[in-house]
Amino acid sequence: MTKIKSPDELCKPARIIFDRADALFGRHRNTRYWITVVNNRYGQQYNFFFNTVPRGRRHKSVPLHTLEQYNLPLLERVIGELRCVLKLTYEFVGFTGMRWPESGRVIQYRREADE
Numbered sequence: 001m002t003k004i005k006s007p008d009e010l011c012k013p014a015r016i017i018f019d020r021a022d023a024l025f026g027r028h029r030n031t032r033y034w035i036t037v038v039n040n041r042y043g044q045q046y047n048f049f050f051n052t053v054p055r056g057r058r059h060k061s062v063p064l065h066t067l068e069q070y071n072l073p074l075l076e077r078v079i080g081e082l083r084c085v086l087k088l089t090y091e092f093v094g095f096t097g098m099r100w101p102e103s104g105r106v107i108q109y110r111r112e113a114d115e
Contacts, residue, residue: 039094
């Protein structure tokens with residue numbers, strides 16, 4: 001995969017997610033930010049959420065985008081491109097034991113308590 005140098009080079013789904021996440025990213029002190037990717041097996045789609053936790057306050061999760069194409073190689077491409085331009089933590093839910101098609105790495109090792 002080629003390195004993405006600017007957000008203009010992103011594929012369409014990655015560009016939508018980047019634009020929405022960038023608008024929500026406030027860059028505040030003592031605040032944690034991360035993106036959650038959820039595998040919706042029943043709806044056959046992937047959901048992206050932007051999470052924010054200011055210190056001493058409640059967790060806030062905002063839906064960013066739904067990837068309607070239930071295609072793991074496409075998801076791997078979107079995540080790879082996002083990681084080049086959005087330097088945040090990525091959390092995966094519902095991918096227990098699954099592997100990325102291109103790299104062969106495990107996506108999610110352990111199941112979360114609320115899965």
